[in-house]
Amino acid sequence: MRTTRQDNHETGICVSCFERLSEYIDNELGDSGCSEVREHLEQCVCCSACYKTLKKTIELAGCQEDAPVPENLSNRLKQILFLN
Amino acid sequence: MTRQNLDDEDRQLIDSIRLGERGLFQRIVEKYQTRIYNFGLKICPTAQDAEDMVQDSFINAFKYMKDFRFEMTFKNWLYVIASSVCHKMKRKSRFAPERELSLEEFMPSEKDRVKTEPPEWAMEPVDKLLSRELSEKIREAIAGLPTDYRLVLVLRDIEGFSTEETANILHITTANVKVRLHRARLFVRGTLKEYYENDPAR
Numbered sequence: 001m002r003t004t005r006q007d008n009h010e011t012g013i014c015v016s017c018f019e020r021l022s023e024y025i026d027n028e029l030g031d032s033g034c035s036e037v038r039e040h041l042e043q044c045v046c047c048s049a050c051y052k053t054l055k056k057t058i059e060l061a062g063c064q065e066d067a068p069v070p071e072n073l074s075n076r077l078k079q080i081l082f083l084n
Numbered sequence: 085m086t087r088q089n090l091d092d093e094d095r096q097l098i099d100s101i102r103l104g105e106r107g108l109f110q111r112i113v114e115k116y117q118t119r120i121y122n123f124g125l126k127i128c129p130t131a132q133d134a135e136d137m138v139q140d141s142f143i144n145a146f147k148y149m150k151d152f153r154f155e156m157t158f159k160n161w162l163y164v165i166a167s168s169v170c171h172k173m174k175r176k177s178r179f180a181p182e183r184e185l186s187l188e189e190f191m192p193s194e195k196d197r198v199k200t201e202p203p204e205w206a207m208e209p210v211d212k213l214l215s216r217e218l219s220e221k222i223r224e225a226i227a228g229l230p231t232d233y234r235l236v237l238v239l240r241d242i243e244g245f246s247t248e249e250t251a252n253i254l255h256i257t258t259a260n261v262k263v264r265l266h267r268a269r270l271f272v273r274g275t276l277k278e279y280y281e282n283d284p285a286r
Contacts, residue, residue, distance in 0.1 A: 021266070048202065058269060067122060076139060082106070
């Protein structure tokens with residue numbers, strides 16, 4: 001059962017996984033590091049939850065809508081750059 | 085238009101501007117002002133500061149264009165300038181207080197460790213979660229980051245630069261980018277976790 005496994009889990013492995021979650025998400029770990037983290041995530045409920053919430057956070061942060069440039073700023077840039 | 089096409093277009097524009105067609109700089113401004121302004125909105129404390137930053141960045145780009153040697157793309161160079169202007173503005177007290185974020189402060193608590201499943205919000209598709217209130221929460225979380233962490237997170241996760249490009253833009257090592265990025269993401273994740281835990285009906 002996953003929760004029992006969690007109770008017995010070595011914290012050191014969790015810390016090592018936790019430290020590398022962003023690199024894992026970004027595909028920046030080498031093959032062996034990637035396998036280590038993947039295997040650990042399959043076994044550890046707590047790290048798996050961290051991974052899923054972190055991944056969702058990154059997706060949400062990347063979905064922010066752009067604000068239009070205020071007209072006065074565009075006009076100011078034209079004046080400063082081209083009239084002087 | 086592919087990235088290569090965009091870079092080629094910039095190169096042609098810059099070559100023409102250097103040959104005296106300074107009016108073409110308007111095309112550069114039109115092309116990049118929305119990106120740089122929105123970058124500024126996420127980095128600077130106020131919209132007015134963001135406007136000032138955009139103005140200073142384009143003035144500097146115009147002024148120093150003669151020294152630009154295409155060691156990186158023009159777009160990336162513009163972000164080098166914008167980030168540097170932000171750093172100079174950082175001296176003003178309105179920026180979030182500077183501190184280092186430690187990994188330990190984001191480690192799962194004992195309470196988290198007894199939970200068996202990820203929270204519901206982590207499993208929902210993004211378009212189902214996104215709302216004005218949530219976007220505001222994310223914006224606040226990013227604004228609450230120390231500037232050095234905020235710059236890395238915005239460049240990587242919002243502006244879409246790679247680790248290496250971000251390192252070059254900020255003149256820091258790729259290892260430093262990775263460390264700051266991970267902690268900044270965990271910081272924002274903490275805010276979202278709190279947001280959902282405070283009202284499980286969300």
